[in-house]
Amino acid sequence: MKALVLSDSHGWKKEIADIISRHKDSVDIIFHCGDSELEKKSPELQGIxxxxxxxxYADFAEDIIETVSGVTFYITHGHLYNVKMTHVPLSYRAEExxxxxxxxxxxxxxxxxEENGVIYINPGSIRLPRGRKEQTYCICEVDEQITVRFFERGGNEVKDMRKIYARKKF
Incomplete structure (x- = not known):
C-alpha cells in the first residue's frame, strides 16, 4: 500500500497537478495536510x-481518519495541536x-x-520549506515495514531523508 502525502502548497495549482500526475498510477491514496488555499471544488484537489x-477558508474537515488496506492514517494540519512547539497533543490524538x-x-x-509505535510524517512544503532548501512531499509505503521517502517538487528523491520503520504488529 502506498500513500502520497503533501502539504502547505499555499495556492499553487500546477505544482499539485504535476505531482499528482507523476504518482497517481502508483499510489493507493493521496492526502493533502492542509493550507492548499484552494477551493474545495478545485480540479487539482479532486480525488484527494x-x-x-x-x-x-474552504470547508474541509479538520482531520481525517482513513483505513487503506488495513493501515489506519490520521491526517490533520497540525495547527490545532501546536505542532510547531511539541508533538505531544498530536501523539495523544493519533494513539486515541x-x-x-x-x-x-x-x-x-x-x-x-516514530513514537509509541505510530509513524509521524510531515511532508514539508512544496512551496515554502523550512529547515531544508528542498520543496518536498513524500510517499509512505506500507508492507512488512513502513518506508517513508521524500521527494523534491520536481520528483527526485531526497535520499538522505528516507527512513524505514518496523511495522507495529498486533
Whole structure:
C-alpha cells in the first residue's frame, strides 16, 4: 500500500497537478495536510483527501481518519495541536484513533519519526520549506515495514531523508 502525502502548497495549482500526475498510477491514496488555499471544488484537489489548514477558508474537515488496506492514517494540519512547539497533543490524538501513520503539516519542516509505535510524517512544503532548501512531499509505503521517502517538487528523491520503520504488529 502506498500513500502520497503533501502539504502547505499555499495556492499553487500546477505544482499539485504535476505531482499528482507523476504518482497517481502508483499510489493507493493521496492526502493533502492542509493550507492548499484552494477551493474545495478545485480540479487539482479532486480525488484527494484534504484537511483544513489555518490558511484555508474552504470547508474541509479538520482531520481525517482513513483505513487503506488495513493501515489506519490520521491526517490533520497540525495547527490545532501546536505542532510547531511539541508533538505531544498530536501523539495523544493519533494513539486515541489507533493510527498506524499520522500525517501533519503546518511547520513546513519535512520529517518523519516514530513514537509509541505510530509513524509521524510531515511532508514539508512544496512551496515554502523550512529547515531544508528542498520543496518536498513524500510517499509512505506500507508492507512488512513502513518506508517513508521524500521527494523534491520536481520528483527526485531526497535520499538522505528516507527512513524505514518496523511495522507495529498486533
Amino acid at each position: 483527501k484534504v484537511v483544513k489548514g489555518n490558511c484555508d 484513533v489507533g493510527a498506524t501513520v499520522a500525517c501533519f503539516g503546518h511547520s513546513h519542516v519535512a520529517t518523519s519519526f
